Each structure stands twice: as structure tokens, then as C-alpha cells.
Amino acid sequence: MSAIKPVYLNETHSHHPIIRSINDEAFGPGRFVRAAERVREQGPHDPRLSFVAAVDDDIVGSVRMTPIHAGTVAGHLLGPLAVRPSFKNLGIGKQLVRIAVAAALDAGSEGVILVGDAPYYGPLGFEPVRAQLSFPGPVDPDRILVAPKGDAIHERLRGDIVWRPEGAVAGEALKAHNL
Numbered sequence: 001m002s003a004i005k006p007v008y009l010n011e012t013h014s015h016h017p018i019i020r021s022i023n024d025e026a027f028g029p030g031r032f033v034r035a036a037e038r039v040r041e042q043g044p045h046d047p048r049l050s051f052v053a054a055v056d057d058d059i060v061g062s063v064r065m066t067p068i069h070a071g072t073v074a075g076h077l078l079g080p081l082a083v084r085p086s087f088k089n090l091g092i093g094k095q096l097v098r099i100a101v102a103a104a105l106d107a108g109s110e111g112v113i114l115v116g117d118a119p120y121y122g123p124l125g126f127e128p129v130r131a132q133l134s135f136p137g138p139v140d141p142d143r144i145l146v147a148p149k150g151d152a153i154h155e156r157l158r159g160d161i162v163w164r165p166e167g168a169v170a171g172e173a174l175k176a177h178n179l
Ligand SMILES: CC(C)(COP(=O)(O)OP(=O)(O)OC[C@H]1O[C@@H](n2cnc3c(N)ncnc32)[C@H](O)[C@@H]1OP(=O)(O)O)[C@@H](O)C(=O)NCCC(=O)NCCS
Pocket: 026, 027, 081, 082, 083, 084, 087, 088, 089, 090, 091, 092, 093, 094, 095, 115, 116, 117, 119, 120
């Protein structure tokens, strides 16, 4: 197993079919009813901040970032995050999160939000949101986590989570919307 050396690449259009397959395998058909998907349906993710993991030229993992407003915070929604079952527990998922969060914060994001398990994401810089954020669908509030650019954004994480058009990549909206 130690011989496996993943490389991490920016997502491109050529990766879309395999990413869809990885996410279908990880989440099943029910994934489209999840509240975070309701946000992602509002507009495209940002491929500049979305990454894949490759092992021997095969794509084995993916993470995406979608520009959002979370209350008045101009941030990003992380997800889906998925790794092919036969490549789990090699550190690929955590490295994808680290790379994507660093890229978003470097690009000016005020914070990265996700719906997920605190034991997994906590060591990666995520903490529970302290105010109240609403997704367009039911979400366990204890699973809404943020990696903030600075502590001060917490008080502005209050209100709805909606797709953020000014965070979109020009020309991506029509192409990416139907993936
Ligand atoms: C969750 C997922 C992305 C992790 O990918 P991965 O490459 O196996 O993760 P890593 O190798 O970086 O980390 C593995 C470690 O995290 C732990 N872990 C995995 N999922 C976890 C969870 N939901 N909660 C807490 N710990 C978790 C593993 O037990 C392992 O622990 P160890 O290092 O002590 O052995 C992968 O299991 C997956 O695709 N799952 C299905 C889709 C999914 O649930 N995505 C996340 C949605 S929030």
C-alpha cells in the first residue's frame, strides 16, 4: 500500500464523467435529495478550487467547491468529497480537503462550509458554526461546519446558504449546471 503515490490535480472538463461515477458509487442515487445538493443545483461549482486525486493516471477521488453566501459571508461550500472504496484510508480524502480549503482561502474566500462529520473534519480546521445557518432542506445543525478565514466571521454566519453568482467562473454556468 505504501507504494501508492497519489497526485492532486485541478479538476478539468475531462474529469467530469469519472467524478460523476465516483460520486454515484459513494453516495448512490439519493445524493441529489440532500440539502447541500439543493445549493449546488443553484449554480456551478468552481473548477479552479476543485481537485481530483490520481493514482497511476486513474482518478480515484474528488472534491468540489461551490461559491456561496452563508448569511453575509462570501464563502464556499465544500463537497461532494469522495474517494473510491479501494483507495480509502490512504489519506487521500484529507489531502483533497486540505488542498481545496487552502485554495479557496488563498483565493479570498471568507470561509469554507460543509455538512459532515466533525470527527473527520475537525482536525482539518473545521469547527461547528456558532450562529444559525439554513440550507434549502433539512440538515442536522451539529453537522454544519466551517473553516473560517478569521474568527470574526462567526457572527455573520447567520441566515440562508445560497449560491453566490459573483464567485462563478465566467462561461462555466451553462456548461457545468447539468453535470
Ligand atoms: C469520507 C471519505 C471521503 C474519506 O476518504 P479517505 O481517503 O478514506 O480518508 P482519509 O484516508 O483521508 O482518512 C481516513 C480516516 O478517516 C476516518 N474516517 C472516514 N470517514 C469518517 C467519518 N465519517 N467520521 C470520522 N472518521 C472518518 C477513517 O476511519 C480513517 O481513520 P484512521 O486514519 O484513523 O484510520 C471516503 O470514505 C468516502 O468517499 N466516503 C463516502 C462518501 C462520503 O461519506 N463523503 C463525505 C461526505 S461528508
